[in-house]
Structures are given as C-alpha cells and as structure tokens.
Amino acid sequence: MHLNNLTGNMNKLKHRMGTREIKLLSTGGNPIQNKEVKVAQTKHKFLFGCSEFSSLSYRNNELEGEAREKAEERFEKFFQLFNFATLPFYWHNFERTKGSPDTKRLRQAAQWMTSKGVKLKGHPLCWHTLAAPWLMEMNNADILKAQLERIHREVTGFKGLIDTWDVINEVVIMPIFDKYDNGITRICKEMGRIKLVREVFEAAKQANPEATLLINDFNTSESYDILIEGLLEAGIPIDAIGIQSHMHQGYWGVEKTLEVLERFYRFKLPIHFTENTIVSGHIMPPEIDDLNDYKIAQWPTTPEGEARQAEETVLHYTTLFSHPSVESITWWDFVDGLWLGAPSGFITRDNRAKPVYDEIRKLIKGDWWTGEVTAVSDETGSLHVTGFMGDYELEYQGKKLVFAIDRQNEPLTFEI
C-alpha cells in the first residue's frame, strides 16, 4: 500500500518515513485475506515542540475566570499542534529560596502535559543567566557541589515525566559573560568549559542513564562547533546538539540554516532546534547585540508581519524537517508577548490563531502526516503501511491495533 498524498514528498522526506509490514491473523491463526482495514497516524515521532510555561499557573489553579478560560482555549490549540514541550527549570525562579524548590508545581504541570501525550524537556539545569542568586555567597567548590546536587535532584525527581534535559545552556559565552557576576560564570571561569560540561553531564547521566541530554547554545559560529568537538573528543555523553535560533532580528534564510546544519551534521548526533522565534511585527534593529537589551513598551503584531511570519516559518520548518539530522523543532513562544514582549506567537494575546498557526498545522497534520487511508490485506493476510514515522492505529471491523513506524521496522503479526 502506498498512500497517495505522500508521493510528492517521498524523495525529499524519505528519511522521515518508513514502511511496516503487518500480517493479520484470525484468533485461530488463519490469515485474514483480502479485507479492508483503516490505518491512520496518531502521533509524530519527530518532536514538534513549543515552550510552555503557563501550564504551571494553569494546572496549579492559579488562574481564575476569563484568564482560566483563555488558558483552556490556548491549550486546546496547543495540543492540536505539538507533541513536545519545554518546561522552565531556571534555577533563579525554581529555587528562589535555597532548599525550597518549586518541584510540586512543576510536577503538577508535567503530569498533566504528559497525560495529553506531550513529551517534555526540562530547561535548563545549568546556566549563568537566571542562576540562583544565593550561589554568590558560596565559594566555588560549594557552588559546583550545589549545581551537581541540583541536577541530581531534578533529573532523579522527574524521571519518567521528564527524560529530556537541556543540561547546560550557552557554554560558549559562559566564562566570559560579563553583564553581571554570578555563581556559574565563576565556576566555569575557574574550571574551564570542558571540565564543567563533563561534571554536569556526568551528574545528569548518572541520575538518569536513559535520559536524552542536550547541550544548547545561541552561538552557532565555529566557536560552538569547536566546543562540541572538544567535548566529544573528551568523551562527554552528549545525546543531542541544541541550537537556538531566536530570529527577532530577522529570519536567517535557508542558506544560513543549511550552512549551520552542515557544520553540526558532521558530529552524527541528533540536532534539536530548541528555541525558534520569528516575529510577526517589526524586526528588532540589527545593532542590538544582546536581545535582552531591547526593551520597548509595545511590540505589536501586524497583518503584513503575520503574512511574513507565516511564510518564513513554513520555509524554516521545511528546511529543518528536510534535514536528516534534525529531530526536533521547538517554537518560542506559543502566545504573543511573552519573552521580550515579542509578537512571536502562533496565536495572539487574545487567542486568535495567526496565519503561522494554520500554515504550520497544514504541514504537521497535513503534508507531513499520514492521514486515514484504507488498505487491503493480501492472500497471506499481509499489508504494507508506508508513512511518516510515528504512532499508528489500525482498525478492522471495529477492533483497534496500535503500532509504530520507525527507522527500523520488523514485520508485525497481529491476531485479531
């Protein structure tokens, strides 16, 4: 069986697809011959994600009235699109008072998101920005100890709910970060980048050997490239390379995106595009060096901006989805007006789905989705399902079976 709507994508996206042979037998073991079945994809293997911090207040009953209703509406739109979400573990906020981590609220949110079929990533475990301020009162040995204990606590505590972590964030700039003194820059300066990365990754790996551990950076220059080579040569257990692409200052374009992909591709590790932003308002001026320095009262979304945002985002997702190394794209943020107040959402502040929402939905649940099709088993009871990698459901005479299409697909036999 070949699904009609896929043929156009077959060549360009064949790395995203697979074919699985399924043999249907009656409970007596006889082949179910020449029968129609319905097959449909239920979930992507590729991680289409988004930052999702509002789940904390929503699931901890901190919203009321209209705010709660709006949140409900948003999550409905969210779950139609995404199978992956990034939850906030910024140490500054997560453990405002030493010894009082925000574990309970996070767990509430994580359990709910997981129950909706969304896979989660915790972000980040080690970062100079938003480091816990009370680290500053410690000496460097104690800061490192606190950092490693923190990693152990979170990675162990959320095991099963959160098994993907941005272990360390923005290491390229970490020891030379000079906007303000902080505990993490101090220890990175003393230890050097590689020794610190080794410590935090080994702590995370020890706490959850099954976890997917990322390094993440906004610096996509050869500095990051060279850093990763050094880390891998040093034997540090990095599972995936995280690349931020906050494009508040304008879309990178396909050429730059491919150039970045080509450089990181050589490590033969999965690449996650962890923080993607394209705004639907005016572009942040190019002279701003640190995006955080851009502070304006209002950053409105505009009709022209929304058209451009949709067009560029489609191009961006298509470029990334077409590249064999990329395993995840996470948007930043779902709703306008969050980080930097930017109109970077898929929906507006008043919950209107912007063109980008519809266009990306057409890709994720359209062009790149194996919709319901009818297949017919042969004389031996076998049929072949070709489709995008992910979870599938097969229906035969009211009975349902689930299976997956992945990179490797052994034939399956079902007694039905």
Add this chain to the structure above:
Amino acid sequence: MHLNNLTGNMNKLKHRMGTREIKLLSTGGNPIQNKEVKVAQTKHKFLFGCSEFSSLSYRNNELEGEAREKAEERFEKFFQLFNFATLPFYWHNFERTKGSPDTKRLRQAAQWMTSKGVKLKGHPLCWHTLAAPWLMEMNNADILKAQLERIHREVTGFKGLIDTWDVINEVVIMPIFDKYDNGITRICKEMGRIKLVREVFEAAKQANPEATLLINDFNTSESYDILIEGLLEAGIPIDAIGIQSHMHQGYWGVEKTLEVLERFYRFKLPIHFTENTIVSGHIMPPEIDDLNDYKIAQWPTTPEGEARQAEETVLHYTTLFSHPSVESITWWDFVDGLWLGAPSGFITRDNRAKPVYDEIRKLIKGDWWTGEVTAVSDETGSLHVTGFMGDYELEYQGKKLVFAIDRQNEPLTFEI
C-alpha cells in the same frame, strides 16, 4: 649588587629578572675577596624575533652587487636587535615539485643564522594556505600520510638547527576555509580539527621530543580559546600558544591586548606573539575581511605614520613584555614592502632605520637590558648579580666567565 638602571623596572618586570649568587675562588680554592669585577648581559632569554626570509637568497649567493650590499647592511641592523627568527617552510614553495624539497637552501640560511646566535623557528609545517598543490591529486588518506612524512622529514632533518616549530597554522578556519580547494582543508574537514592537530603534533614530537611545538592562529576570539582547551583536554603535546597580531588595520591597543592575554593566560602555557605588524603608512580599511584581499600598487611609509608606528610598537612590546606568560615577540617583517607590500618594517626599503627601530632598540638593549656594571666580591668571594634573564659575561682581571640568569638560579662557584 643592584644595578642602578633597573630599579624603575623592578616591580613591573620582576618576572623577567633574576638574581644569581656567584662565588669567585682562586685556583687554590681561596675566596677572591673584595675585588671588582665587570658583569654584562650578552643575550636575552626572552625571544625578540622577526620573520627573516631573505637569508635564503643571501646565504645561497643569489644576490649580487648592490642587492648583496644592501642585504649585508640589513643583517647588521637585524643582528643588533634580534635573537630569534622565523624561517619559511611554506609547503607550496618548499616543495614545489613533489620529492624535491628546498632543504639545502634552508639549511644554508639556518646554519648561518644560528652561527650569529639567533635561535630559529620553522613556519609552518601544516597549513591550508600555501599547501602543496600536488596534494590535490591524492585521496585524503594519502594527503595525511604525505603531511606526516613531511613533518617527520623537516623536524628530523633540521634538528639542532631548528628546534621550534609552528606545527599547525590557523586551525580555527582550516576546515571551513573556502577561498580555494586544497588538500589540508580537505583532510581537516574529514578528520575534524582535534584529530588532525593530534596527528601533526604527535608526528613532530616523535621526530624531535625536545622541540618547542606551537599552534598558531590569527583568530584570537573565544573560538581559538575553546579549541585550545579541547586540544589540551585531549592530551595533545602543545608547548606554546602562538598568537598572530597583524595590525594592518590599526593597533589593537593595550586593552584588547590585555583581554586576549587574560583569556590565553589561563592555560598556563607560554604565549608567543608570533606575527606582529604595525604599519607606518595609512591603515588598511576596516571593511577588508581577509588581509590578503587588499592589493594596492603602492603603500608608502610617511613621517607621521613612522612616528605613530614607533609609539604604538613601544606600547605593544611593553604590554607584552610586562605579561608573565609571553616568552616571545616576532615582528613581521624587518623591511618595508614585503607581505602585502605593507610599510611594516623596522627599516625602509632603502635601509633607513625608522623611528620604531631606534625605539625598540632602546627597550631591548636599553631599558630591558642589563648593561655592563661593576660589582665587588665580599669576604667570602661572593657577589650577587641581579638582571634581566639571559646570558651574562663576567670579567675579572682579563679572564672571562659566562653564566646565565634564569627563573631558577642556583649559586655558582668559579675557580678563576
């Protein structure tokens, strides 16, 4: 004994100085009491160097008449200033035809320079620019083999004459260099930076375990910093960090120089400033990205430019000599009009010493030099010599002794 002309520098430059106790005995073993001796520095430990490529044509009798006389004049000036020189081993020129290296001419030059008391460095053993063109006909495995054999041949062949090598040049850009295809970029792209650097350093170390092996780069950003950390974590035997500072586009200034020094200082390795340029003409426009792209018919030296060059170069040398990690400063070039046609020399094309020559001479053989002084031995025949590290001569009643002042200075006893 304290030498008068040093007191002003004592604090700032104490890392450059040492004190040695010398006991003078008669041949019978009795102390030579209360006698005057003369002591003078004869050579710096610090390596004050310069690129010196014209020694090849000069010492291989390829110059005649006026050209030869001018060369003689130049070398006279050269040897008054420098105790270190960089000789050219650019593969493209050194082995224009495969199997016919320019060893003999190089050896002629090297032997002569060495006989003048000048220590030598070979530059470079591995570089994408000026790579041998015939590498392009080989597959990558053979290119690497040829590269390692080349290193073995040069480092073994010149052992004793040249024991300091720029083993690899400009690794940061090496695998992404895209101006033209070449064999070295090809293998660096395939192997990655760290694996290639390991191979070339191990080959050089094996060929001459006593050699001082440098990595060298014009990129002084965090990319180089991160690369070096990765190389050292990988256990690669780098003896010194080479930093180029071709300032055709203007003097860095003290602040940038100190910032660069601070970042590389943390590796606790000697730092060589390997290629220093400040022009005495107009400044190359800032929009030029690759210095090699700047091609003009004439780049004249000017009186104002010469005054500025002298002032900035004094500041530059003083900044570097004051930093404890720096062990060498090499100027690029001695005479105007060589690389890029730049008026970067200490002397003009017609052999006029520019102000920079005199000013740097005042430092190297003045402020930073322990000139001849008189010392008096005590009752036990002992005297203490404090001065800049280097070689010294002591004269007593027409007899001469030589000794050195270094970082560690065991007392010496001479029977005279």
